[in-house]
Amino acid sequence: MNRDVQHGSSTRLDQYVDRYAARTRGMTASEIRALFSVASRPEVVSLAGGMPNISGLPLDVVGDALGDLVQEQGTVAMQYGSGQGVPELREQICSVMALEGIEAHPDDVVVTVGSQQAVDLVTRIFCDPGDVVICEAPSYVGALGVFRAYECDIVHAEMDADGLVPEALRQAIMATKAAGKTIKFLYTIPNYHNPAGVSMSPERRPEILEICREADILVLEDNPYGLLGFDREPYRALRADESEGVIYLGSFSKTFAPGFRVGWALAPHAVREKLVLAQESATLCPPQFSQMAVSAYLSRHDWQGQIKQFREMYRERRDAMVEALSDLMPAACQWNVPDGGFYVWLTLPPGIDAKLMLPRAVTARVAYVPGTAFFADGFGSSSMRLSYCYPDPDRIREGVRRLAGVLEAEMELRETFGAVTDPTGGRGLPARSDYESPSTDLT
């Protein structure tokens, strides 16, 4: 009865194909995923990933804190905990959110397995198949994946340099309602947007809230990067000015470390009860050890000083990237200069397709994420997300140099032969079933 399977063979028929739930149609591997198992090779400069650079963390402090945690509270830290999360950590989370003007009670915080799980749980409790989620254009690929997995319809609304455009939001709401569809929430990343790199201006925030209030739709405010601004105090959160209509999501993945998978949702009280039930159904409880580890770190270390160091490190990398782009990229390219976070959004000269160009870029040992990954509707082919968070400044410059070379060759080809064709017939590199590379290449 032992089976006879060739591991790694992706051509094998899936005998279960008729049994999967309808929602699995929304859970497909990205076309470009295969490429990233190549892009994770050390010789490739990856401007694709969203991994924070945590090399500056004080390993001695964290090591001592965790050793003490085991010795002193091991049987609590290694035991099951509450589905809502460790009370002391939820209090600390309220202190973190206070930096963005949020007054919250720890009772209304639900700890999640990274803020990715918070997106999942919020969607789980609100969205039936066919419900609409309004997302910025572009939007975070991991959230789009969740909305698809719950069979939601995604409607995009435009952004500009000041973030989500109020008039675009109004029109998206009107058009969706006119089509007889139910909008469950607006999903927005107001600060240092992934992937667009822009922030919602303070002037626009009350208007966005007012539009959602009038249309009676919730706001899902996803804010992993809010404390990573380079040149200013943290933006005031949308949640700071609207407590009933906003579900706020936060994370320690970028301000401390992602490996503990500790994020949270702050929700209106009634919604919080549903989120706890959903969390218990999903995992019984989030990892107690992770939560107490984060709590110990926050208690014992100058975490705000650490975030300041992170900000300076990322600002230096941002500078390296935008300088290299200015020095090296063809004049017809456009990009923004982010004032925080991890990402630059770059638009290519007319006629160049970022996804079609990717295999050539990887061959030239540089990787990025094509813009189409951040749209539910096929847009974004002439754009790409470049991240400066993980490689050091020299590698960033080298990556941009390689990218500029690929792009110039592409532009020459196009001038010589007209429209660029894909040597692999649209499939990109051959499919691989290699899941060893970090899943965050696409996040």
Add this chain to the structure above:
Amino acid sequence: MNRDVQHGSSTRLDQYVDRYAARTRGMTASEIRALFSVASRPEVVSLAGGMPNISGLPLDVVGDALGDLVQEQGTVAMQYGSGQGVPELREQICSVMALEGIEAHPDDVVVTVGSQQAVDLVTRIFCDPGDVVICEAPSYVGALGVFRAYECDIVHAEMDADGLVPEALRQAIMATKAAGKTIKFLYTIPNYHNPAGVSMSPERRPEILEICREADILVLEDNPYGLLGFDREPYRALRADESEGVIYLGSFSKTFAPGFRVGWALAPHAVREKLVLAQESATLCPPQFSQMAVSAYLSRHDWQGQIKQFREMYRERRDAMVEALSDLMPAACQWNVPDGGFYVWLTLPPGIDAKLMLPRAVTARVAYVPGTAFFADGFGSSSMRLSYCYPDPDRIREGVRRLAGVLEAEMELRETFGAVTDPTGGRGLPARSDYESPSTDLT
């Protein structure tokens, strides 16, 4: 705009009530949940919870291992990882499963946030609303909650002292198919069943597999307690004799510690790919630090010797419980003597309702889980689950003594007044919105 909410008020109207997804109707707080925030007080002997007793773990070994992990591999352990899980841990998981006769490739293992999340992800990829899951009668309350949250129909099949009854399974399948419904899988806990305390006999296992094979339904084999048998070598897993038709779920929560939330699914190759996509959508990746912590523990400690110690400790507690039951409970009660795991299933004399009796038991400072929690169909009212895993033998005896007293009073009342009535009018204790107590009271 700041709201004016009284925390802890459960009478407040939920203004979001019209917006929730249909699936939230399956995500309701247990009626008896409120009771457990009372039952978690130290003066109450809880025979309700499923928390393992981890006081025997070598905290010095674990503390050193985690300190070293941070010092030596901190920037890996605290970073994002693969959605499928840490490769080295997946190899170790295969060694663990080999103890139950399973030959598996690490490529087919997906690490999950406890095996609870594995139940969630498997249900997510297979079950549309209205699909049927066949469950033993009784079955694990946490799994029933997942199936309800995905709007599945649950069909129970009887067990006896040798576990799931093949003829009952056949009849459940026939009746379900005759009703035109689609069965997605059989959910079974073959070893040291939660809550029933029995194991599927080795003689029955091939027959159960054959029935499912013929009916073309998958088997979801949930096995958290398989290595915790008292008097014998581990049972051979169903998965050991059928690799394509079985998805096997395992956990380190009972053999090491639950606070890291590390479980896994072993699935046929095609299914594993879907599970990884579902995991990435749910959490991006399971906690890297937790996984490397478990891996370090397995590498550096005599984990099999530790499990032997756990087995001896739980056997002593099982003995304490069954001796106390024999000594103290009224003759009309029935219970089984488990040969492993955490639970005794006790059936009360005719006419006594375990759920109605629970408030009186808690008043008498003893708690249990009424049998109805383990059925989707209202059965089980005359039964209860008693767990011996967490309290020490003296507390177990004291808990049984209190329980016997409550039961005797209940039987007297019934003889005097006829049918027992519920002084709270069916609501149990007043509802509370206290989520501080461990969510595992019900698991």
